[in-house]
Amino acid sequence: MSSGIFKREDNLFKEAKDHFENNILDQEKYRELLKGYEKLLKQTKRLVKMSDRTEAELNQLSKEQVKLNQTLSDQNNKLETLSSKLSKYLSPQVYDSIFSGKSEVRVGANRKYLTVFFSDIASFTEISDQFEPEILTKSLNAYLNEMAIIAIRHGATIDKYIGDAIMAFFGDPETLGQKNDAVNCIKMALEMQQRAKKLRNELKRIGVTRPFNIRCGINSGICTVGNFGSENRLDYTAIGNQVNLASRLESMAGEGEVLVSEETMLLTQDSFEFKPNKEIYVKGFSRPIKTFSVLNTKQMKQIKKISLHSKGIDLEINPEKFNDHSLESLREVLAEIENNI
Numbered sequence: 001m002s003s004g005i006f007k008r009e010d011n012l013f014k015e016a017k018d019h020f021e022n023n024i025l026d027q028e029k030y031r032e033l034l035k036g037y038e039k040l041l042k043q044t045k046r047l048v049k050m051s052d053r054t055e056a057e058l059n060q061l062s063k064e065q066v067k068l069n070q071t072l073s074d075q076n077n078k079l080e081t082l083s084s085k086l087s088k089y090l091s092p093q094v095y096d097s098i099f100s101g102k103s104e105v106r107v108g109a110n111r112k113y114l115t116v117f118f119s120d121i122a123s124f125t126e127i128s129d130q131f132e133p134e135i136l137t138k139s140l141n142a143y144l145n146e147m148a149i150i151a152i153r154h155g156a157t158i159d160k161y162i163g164d165a166i167m168a169f170f171g172d173p174e175t176l177g178q179k180n181d182a183v184n185c186i187k188m189a190l191e192m193q194q195r196a197k198k199l200r201n202e203l204k205r206i207g208v209t210r211p212f213n214i215r216c217g218i219n220s221g222i223c224t225v226g227n228f229g230s231e232n233r234l235d236y237t238a239i240g241n242q243v244n245l246a247s248r249l250e251s252m253a254g255e256g257e258v259l260v261s262e263e264t265m266l267l268t269q270d271s272f273e274f275k276p277n278k279e280i281y282v283k284g285f286s287r288p289i290k291t292f293s294v295l296n297t298k299q300m301k302q303i304k305k306i307s308l309h310s311k312g313i314d315l316e317i318n319p320e321k322f323n324d325h326s327l328e329s330l331r332e333v334l335a336e337i338e339n340n341i
Helices: 007-021 027-087 092-099 124-128 133-153 178-204 241-252 262-268 324-340
Strands: 108-121 157-162 165-170 214-229 234-239 258-261 274-276 291-294 306-310 313-317
Touching: 108 124, 108 178, 108 241, 133 157, 133 165, 133 178, 157 234, 165 178, 178 214, 178 258, 178 262, 178 291, 214 241, 214 262, 241 258, 258 262, 262 291
Parallel strands: 214 258
Antiparallel strands: 108 165, 108 214, 157 165, 214 234, 258 291, 274 291, 306 313
């Protein structure tokens, strides 16, 4: 490129070199050479100035970029802190759904099949009257924290805390299928019952001598679930007769009992043993509702995992995580194996 730009000057230098080697001094040619050199020198100086100015501008941009990066880093840290704080007010599934862009933050709801769970502490009003607010707050938060850990581990969407009561559901925004959602809900309730019993000694250390005995109600059915409220304030929740029935089952349950509807029992009868309980009448239902008590974990039918690892075979089956699609896929694979082996 440079040879093209300075072609005239290159020719002058070539002529000058030839004249010098042949001892020929041509004043006109010499003057032309000096003129070309002077022009080249001016261009070089101008390029140097431009280079210096460009370097200064790049240095300035680099400093501004460093400041901008620092500002962006500070803003990201603030957003992460704010996001972490905000996540405490939402169920993990709802939080992930919103921040991943899977769901929109707007008023709206859908009809979905859910398994709804309610629990509360029996005689909590009487218990709360016996303690100072500080002790009551500390003990209740300790209890709710343990219950929330269990709920999240089993995949529940925690709807809300109502004093000592907990409302949660399975089936939205994520689902493993109606049956598995119901099974996981009962497993969660039974683990909560066991954890509440173990929590008694911990509560005694902070001054709570009366144990927290919890009761649980579970029902499965079509509910309306989504964002309710206004454009400025939304509440993600589930509503409908099936939700009301779950709440009613919880109020009818005894201390340490998990009471379920017939719908939930039919979905999970392969995984648990039940004892028929009394029928109840619930507003919004034209017929009496059959109820069933879930037997304790010792009498619960265990779902076994299947594992086989050998030459040419690498098989791992976990029925606890099956959904309808998984079962259908397994049937297809087994049929193909049977036809080809």
